[in-house]
Amino acid sequence: MVLAENIRCSHCGAPVEFKPGEIIATCKYCGFTTVIQTGQAFTFEHSLLLNSYNIKQMEGFVKDWMHSGFMKPSDLAKKSKITDRTLIYLPFWVITCEASTNYKGIFERIAPPIVKEGEIKKKYNWLVLARQSSDFPTRSYDVPLAGKIPYDFRKIESFAKILNSEIEREQATKLAQQQIDSHHRFLLQEDVDRIVEATTTVIPKQMVYLHAPIWFIRYEYRGSSYQMLIDGAKGIILKGDIPNTKF
Numbered sequence: 001m002v003l004a005e006n007i008r009c010s011h012c013g014a015p016v017e018f019k020p021g022e023i024i025a026t027c028k029y030c031g032f033t034t035v036i037q038t039g040q041a042f043t044f045e046h047s048l049l050l051n052s053y054n055i056k057q058m059e060g061f062v063k064d065w066m067h068s069g070f071m072k073p074s075d076l077a078k079k080s081k082i083t084d085r086t087l088i089y090l091p092f093w094v095i096t097c098e099a100s101t102n103y104k105g106i107f108e109r110i111a112p113p114i115v116k117e118g119e120i121k122k123k124y125n126w127l128v129l130a131r132q133s134s135d136f137p138t139r140s141y142d143v144p145l146a147g148k149i150p151y152d153f154r155k156i157e158s159f160a161k162i163l164n165s166e167i168e169r170e171q172a173t174k175l176a177q178q179q180i181d182s183h184h185r186f187l188l189q190e191d192v193d194r195i196v197e198a199t200t201t202v203i204p205k206q207m208v209y210l211h212a213p214i215w216f217i218r219y220e221y222r223g224s225s226y227q228m229l230i231d232g233a234k235g236i237i238l239k240g241d242i243p244n245t246k247f
């Protein structure tokens with residue numbers, strides 16, 4: 001059992017709840033964001049993506065998804081029951097950056113093999129989940145940044161949950177660097193069969209702390225429970241567990 005501790009919001013004086021491991025907390029009464037360790041105000045841009053759907057519409061998305069695609073049991077929509085629909089505003093760091101990887105590798109698909117050198121250069125709005133648990137599919141979430149507004153607690157539904165950040169800014173930058181490096185190494189497989197060396201440089205241009213609305217759906221089908229994650233801004237299904245079907 002993890003107990004929440006609290007500090008006072010330096011803006012409105014209300015208690016700001018946070019759990020062990022969280023390092024940036026947002027006051028639910030005034031939306032002011034505080035760095036827990038120092039008690040100082042958070043000085044970076046804090047943005048919000050709005051949720052555009054209600055529970056009924058979400059259930060509609062779930063049913064549509066259950067009806068579509070040939071990988072699913074044909075009675076999935078009929079025999080399943082939605083047991084939980086929770087709207088959670090998840091914290092992310094969005095790192096706008098230029099990333100380049102200089103590489104040297106061996107191309108073995110011809111004889112004799114040749115050494116290839118080159119550079120991969122790309123621009124990203126790289127998304128890092130600001131939580132330690134990493135079961136969120138960040139790579140398949142095309143965060144709709146065009147819709148972001150300055151964080152405004154009044155625009156958040158009273159039934160929604162808001163999670164605080166467990167990842168500080170420097171750590172997020174480091175994670176982005178590692179993730180981009182492995183992404184580029186993956187892309188390199190098209191060019192070379194064996195990587196001799198690869199060095200990735202990430203130049204951050206901008207960093208935004210962002211809360212984005214994600215619906216956590218659970219449904220039951222033939223005695224088992226399955227999860228779905230749906231982007232509340234665009235209604236896009238980010239993850240959907242499909243029951244194993246025996247053919």
Ligand SMILES: [Zn+2]
Binds near residue numbers: 028
């Ligand atoms: Zn406050």
